[in-house]
Amino acid sequence: MDIFNVFTFIGGLALFLFGMDVMGEALKNTSGGTLQRSLSKMTSSTFKGVLLGAGVTAVIQSSSATTVMVVGFVNSGIMTLHQAVGVIMGANIGTTMTSWLLSLVSVSGTGFLINMLKPSSFAPLLAMIGVLMRFAGKTDRTKNAGNIMIGFAVLMTGMETMSSSVEPLSKMPGFIQLFTKFTNPLLGVLVGLTLTAIIQSSSASVGILQALCSTGAVTYGAAIPIIMGQNIGTCVTAILSAIGASKNAKRAALIHLYFNIIGTIIFMTVFYTLNSIIDFSFMDHVANPAGIAVIHTTFNVTATAILFPFSRGLEKLACATIRDDKTPVPDEExxxxxxxxxxxxxxxxxxxxxxxxxxxxxxxxxxxxxxxxxxxxxxxxxxxxxxxxxxxxxxxxxxxxxxxxxxxxxxxxxxxxxxxxxxxxxxxxxxxxxxxxxxxxxxxxxxxxxxxxxxxxxxxxxxxxxxxxxxxxxxxxxxxxxxxxxxxxxxxxxxx
Known part of the structure; x- marks a missing residue:
């Protein structure tokens, strides 16, 4: 792999992040605020909160955006802390939708329909249709629909560019040996956490991991702990948004963090204990983008299922971490x-x-x-x-x-x-x-x-x-x- 491959990877990453941003903004604009406003009208049912959080995040393609909105709603008193718990859990499930879309890069075959599912086939068509709708459309809805297509096409093009640029790494023994170190669960979690904290998007960091799958160096043993860390790293955005907010808003951000940390600890403890007993054979298999999506979804759904009955416990833990002041607040405030x-x-x-x-x-x-x-x-x-x-x-x-x-x-x-x-x-x-x-x-x-x-x-x-x-x-x-x-x-x- 030479310097030009590095430049190509950087360009692909830039396209990928830009496309994700354009598509996410267009999706939010297309919803006309209906999905976002519905978050503020939550009932006290945690289960409904999970469903709504998953639905909103799947549509706007960003668990960070959903969680930041939740922090804002709690800060302004529109939503209670208890209502926020379910939405945060659901947001973690909804964000897995992006990884499934990105897994299309692994589609292979020779049939016409199979070929049309490949980004290299449909991305140019989507981009052209999107551009025509963007410039010829007379309504905001038509233009936003065009932006969605353009954003998705750019995102998939960036994903393919990243995948092709890292293929030479498959012939580098040093790179393959580097990934064998990530099979150490704690190191893998730390790498996933750091990468996601820097780019502040678990969807984007999962996409980068899916792109690296094309090297053949990423095994499931290395990918699983990295994905766990990515789920923790995405909490940074909500925590930053809670700076200067009310105590309840800070607690909402902490609930997001606690949910992912506790979920990761439980999932990894059970998984690696079973692995030591059963010895999962797939751990040494080369991971592919679809497999990454499966792991990402399995973790978030499992963590939600396990912690759902303890939603009140998460709330109490956040309240115990950030205690109420006894100083009275002026009426004006x-x-x-x-x-x-x-x-x-x-x-x-x-x-x-x-x-x-x-x-x-x-x-x-x-x-x-x-x-x-x-x-x-x-x-x-x-x-x-x-x-x-x-x-x-x-x-x-x-x-x-x-x-x-x-x-x-x-x-x-x-x-x-x-x-x-x-x-x-x-x-x-x-x-x-x-x-x-x-x-x-x-x-x-x-x-x-x-x-x-x-x-x-x-x-x-x-x-x-x-x-x-x-x-x-x-x-x-x-x-x-x-x-x-x-x-x-x-x-x-x-x-x-």
């Missing part, structure tokens, strides 16, 4: 809605816009309440009510500042036309809602002036005020409703 504006969602625009919309709707409720209370002061002035109006106005100010800053963090992301339009609407809405809060204070001041000067409306004036109050109240309710559902038909009822 306990605002549940504002806590949901988590920066971890900024890379998932659909989720970030969903939590932003919730915050804007809460802001609208505060503004509406402030106006209702202010109008009531003209009938009967009350200092407690006046104080409540001032407090609500401060809340709308705080919401405008926090939501505006958060939404501006979304805008650098690649947004669809619909998401971009919603971003603009939300930014305009918070400015108007803050102004409504200011008007409520102005009304309160006017009512206070009338009260201190002992002034009153005439009977006709009082009736006019009641009519105006009903109209304003109805306007605010229709406005909030149309904003909640982004319903243009409801919004058209406001103008008359």
């Amino acid at each position: 306990q605002d549940e809605i504002l806590q949901r504006l988590d920066n971890r969602f900024l890379s998932q625009p659909s989720v970030a816009l969903s939590v932003s919309t919730d915050a804007v709707l809460r802001m609208a409720e505060y503004a509406e309440e402030a106006v209702d209370l202010a109008m009531s002061l003209f009938d009967k002035y009350d200092e407690d009510v006046a104080a409540r109006i001032k407090k609500l106005e401060k809340k709308t100010d705080r919401y405008e500042d926090r939501i505006g800053t958060y939404i501006l963090g979304i805008t650098p992301q690649a947004l669809s036309e619909k998401e971009s339009r919603r971003t603009t609407i939300l930014l305009r809405s918070i400015t108007d809602l803050e102004r409504i809060g200011d008007h409520a204070v102005n009304l309160k001041d006017s009512a206070n002036e009338m009260y201190t000067k002992n002034q009153h409306f005439s009977n006709n004036g009082a009736e006019d005020m009641k009519v105006m109050l009903r109209a304003v109240t109805e306007l605010l309710k229709i406005t909030t409703s149309s904003l909640r559902d982004f319903d243009p038909d409801a919004a058209e009822k406001i103008e008359p």
